[in-house]
Structures are given as C-alpha cells and as structure tokens.
Amino acid sequence: MIIDCHGHYTTAPKALEDFREAQIACDCDAHRLAALIRPRISDDEIRESLEGAQLKLQRERGSDLTVFSPRASAMAHHVGDEATSLQWSQVCNDLVARVCRLYPDNFVGVCQLPQSPGVPAAHSAAELERCVTELGFIGCNLNPDPSGGFWTAPPLTDRHWYPLYEKMVELDAPAMVHVSASCNPVFHATGAHYINADTTAFMQFIQGDLFKDFPTLKFIIPHGGGAVPYHWGRYRGLAQDMKRPPLSELLGNVFFDTCVYHQAGIDLLLKVIPVENILFGSEMVGAVRGIDPESGHNYDDTKRYIDASALPAAAKSAIFEGNARRVFPRLGARLKARANI
C-alpha cells in the first residue's frame, strides 16, 4: 500500500472560491458572515473535481491513499478575523470530509485549523476536535505564521501553542507544520515562504524543550524538511555548540515528507535522515505542476525518485506505508480494522 501523507484539495469546485470571496466581502461583519450561504456543491461536482486530478494521478503514479487537507495556500489566516477564519476552516474541512466519505479508500482527512494573528492557539482546538471526532480526520495542518509572512506569532515551542498541543496529544493527532499564502512581497509562497517555515520550525525544535513537555506530540515537516537535510551538518553542529541534545532526540517527534522534486534531493534526504522519519508525500496537486524536461515526468511524481533510489525494499515500504501508519495512529488503527473486516 502506498500512502501519500501530503495532498491538498487544490481542485475544489469554484463554488468554494466564490464563497470565500463573499466571505471576504463581509469585511468581518458577524451578522453578514452568519447570513452567508454555505457553498452548494453536489457529489458529482466533487467527483468531477477529483477524477481528472488527484484520483487520476493516484492511478497513474501508483499511490493508494492520500492524507488530504484543504488547499494550504488558501487557508490565508491573515485574512479577516477569528470568526472569518473559523467559518472558512469549517467550510473547507466539511468539504474534505465529503471527499473522504465519497472515496474512503482514496482519501483520509487532515484539517485546516482556524487561526488568526494574535488569537490564542487554544481557539483552534475545538475545530481540531470536531474534525477528528465527528469527521474522522487523523491530524491537522498547523500554520506557524498566521500573519502570512510577517512572522508575528511566537515560536512553536512557546506556551502560546500548548493548549492546541494538549488537544493534539489527547486525540493522538499529529500536525503538519504548514504555512499558507504570503502577503509579504519578499516571500514567494511556495518558493520561499513554505521552505523557510519548514527550516524555521526545525530550528525552533532544536532550541526548545517542547518534547519534554509533550513526549508524544508529533510533527511532520513538509517539503522534505525545508533546508534541514541539506544542512544536516549545520544543525548537528549548532545543537552541539548550543549544548542541546543531539538531533536524534528530536526524531521521535519530528518527521519529514518527500516533497522534493528531483532525484538528487531525494537521494540526499534518504541518505541523511533515518528511514523511520521519512513519509512519502507528493504535495499533489500542488506547488509544481509541470513536466521536468530532464526526466520526462512530472516534477511532483516523487514516488519515482524513491523507487529509483538505492534503498532496500523494506525501507521503501516503511516510507511508503509503515511510517504513515505509525505517525498517524488513527490511520494505522483504521487500516488495521479495515484489514480485519
């Protein structure tokens, strides 16, 4: 079984975008927000949005199950206020839940969190709980920078985030550290902001004692861990100079996906990071959609790079399946139960 730990519903029907525009036009007016009609999307429209995209790519590329979340760049936590963000998260998560109900073998949900600059992280916990307990989701995407590129929130190791972490631990629901759109013109979203956030989060984990307080808390750092594997020597050296524990101590809690879009990058990742800390991910349909003229295949067909690597079969199997089952305990339990039916 091939589990893709990182897929977004980037192809949602246009009614979702129309709703978002209507929502933004409410300009944070609570009455107008409450009066908004939720996007009307039929099951057929959902099927159509997926059949020619994610489902087609799953079949073509040979993956089975995608850990699926709302479009990351559209979370845009910097837009509107807390009520706007909560409503938008609910609408997006409900739509992903419908995807997962229509295609239970192909998709399992991970939620967008309602976040807003300056709002306590505790306020995100209820939507996580709703998604896990009512919609059957297995984790969340946590935005370390709800400001959209101005980085006004405290580090992920700060107690600001603890109420959310308590809920994550209680629900056994890991988070992918995932920023959203950048409204800072210096940062291209998928080319700079995403990668920077990944790098930044890992360094925060080195500096802090978060996993002493939450020994079972788990994070996936996407996009191959940002710059981290490439600079693994730098991070080992910094931890050593700062008299912090060796990086291996973080690896019970921190994992990396394989959204790295060339063979040499994947080879580095597989060489530097222990196999048990790598989860297959493609980010599709996502950041890069073209075909690499050098390989003749899509850049984001990351399964090919892992297939082509020199790893033994057992290691590939862990990356493709075993690690995702372990890191997302709710997924592991569900797949086990399904196999026993």
Added chain:
Amino acid sequence: MIIDCHGHYTTAPKALEDFREAQIACDCDAHRLAALIRPRISDDEIRESLEGAQLKLQRERGSDLTVFSPRASAMAHHVGDEATSLQWSQVCNDLVARVCRLYPDNFVGVCQLPQSPGVPAAHSAAELERCVTELGFIGCNLNPDPSGGFWTAPPLTDRHWYPLYEKMVELDAPAMVHVSASCNPVFHATGAHYINADTTAFMQFIQGDLFKDFPTLKFIIPHGGGAVPYHWGRYRGLAQDMKRPPLSELLGNVFFDTCVYHQAGIDLLLKVIPVENILFGSEMVGAVRGIDPESGHNYDDTKRYIDASALPAAAKSAIFEGNARRVFPRLGARLKARANI
C-alpha cells in the same frame, strides 16, 4: 591557491564591542554619536586576534586567502538609526582594512554596508565606494532584511535597491546576500534567518527581471544557497510553471558558496549546481565551531568535503580559486598584477 570567499572578523578585539555598546547607549543622539571615540586597537591586538584563529585555521586547513568582512551577525542594521549604522559600518570596515594591510597575502576586504529599515538603498552606495576606492575592498555584504527578521524591505529585485546596484556595477563589486542578527524570536540567526534569506533571495531572482537591467551585477548566495540546491527541481519547476526563463539564465549572475557542513550536502551541491557557479567558502570563524564526532574534524572545515568529493582536479581548482578570481574582478586583477611583479 585556495581562496575562501566567506570569512568574517568574528574574533575582533573587545574594544570593538565596547565601542558598539557605547554607540547603542547614545540612543541615536547625533551629538553624542559624533563625540564617540573610535575604538583604540593596536596592530598587535589585531595580530593576536587572528593568529590563534583565522590565520591558524588557514594554515591548518590549507587555505591561502580569505575574502574577509566584518562579523555578519553584529551588523544589526535594525539597531539605532541611519547615522548609527553608518558610523558602525565605517568603524568595522576600517578595522577589516587594517587586517588586510597587516596581512595582505591572507585577507582581502569585503565591506559591511550602512543600512537601516526604511532608509533608501542609495544611502549605502557612498560607503561601498569608500571601501572599494580608498580601502581596496572587492565587494560588499548586502542585507536583504535590515529589520532583522521582520522582512519589511522590498524584494532585492525592486527598484529600491537600484542606486546601490548602479554603484556595484560601476565599481565591479559583487555582493554576498547576507542577513544579520534576528530580533524576531521565531528565527534563530544562523540556524533559520541566514538560511531563509538565502532561499528567499534566489526565489526573488527567479521572479524578477533584475539581470536584464543589470547584466553584469553579481551576487553570491552564501550557506550553499540556503535550501536552493536541495530543492533545485522545485525551483526549476516553479520557473517553468511561472513561464520564467530557465534557471541557467540566472547563473551568469548568481553564485553559491560551499558553507555546507557535511559531506552529503556538499556532494549534492556539487552535483546539482554547475562548477562555475560554486565558490569555496567556510564562513569561519563562524556559525558552527565544534568538531563533528562523526568525522573527527570541524564541521566548518569545508575544504575537506570538496577534497573528498569525486570532482576532477580542474573543477576543484575552479571552486577553490578560478571562480573567485572571476566573480570578484578586482581580486582577479590584483592577483594577476601581484603574480607579474
């Protein structure tokens, strides 16, 4: 000859730090700043600060000449005002100039620029000119984020920077893109802010048309190019999706150093980036000072990784010497003149 393109005067005598503290205590009062006594540092103190550090490491590790600039993390352009930053830059650059005069075979100067948040980049040009024409420097360090981690300046491709670029082109003086300390608690300076800035700058170059306007402008992106080589497929794919020119078109203007502190990272860099775009650099005495227990050698002894790579001798020679002579034309000319004496 082995030229290290990236060294900082991180071991300057304490009088420099004392001066900085006195300067900060002036609290931007122009009269008090003007009345400050420049740090009194003897030639012997300078020699002592280098003999046990940079010079010792040059000898031990087998490098000859270091492209030397003031301590990057101490530039702290977010501290004080424009007058503070100008004075601090002059003092730091003058001290590096003394180093280069005392050890003309071992060091060649690159200047810190006076920058401040919100201040026109044109105001940095005079100090660059002074350093190049009066002190014999060959380039500058350009901070793309004088705010120190809040990223309030426009992208490097914005016309904001053009007056400085005009001076760089006129003087044939390239810039290393180098941020300074982070005053944003989310960003560890050397572990996140530095690497993020490298990644960010490269993505800006992909997005903009800067090198159409300045065909001879040259930038070195330090720390092995941040995350860029590791995500080379992502950047190739993004450029393609955005209908931007192929990355190869940037490589007449953009270069990477080798400040990557493990063999696997260097091997990736050498595999992905053309040899002519890689300049040997160590960042020493710098970000990581310890010994890697896995290799038994200092993390930042980056020459070892290049020596140990599978590159042919001519390619190693380009990385160690030829590329630096070409990218820093004033260095090339000086070394040529020296050889002809």
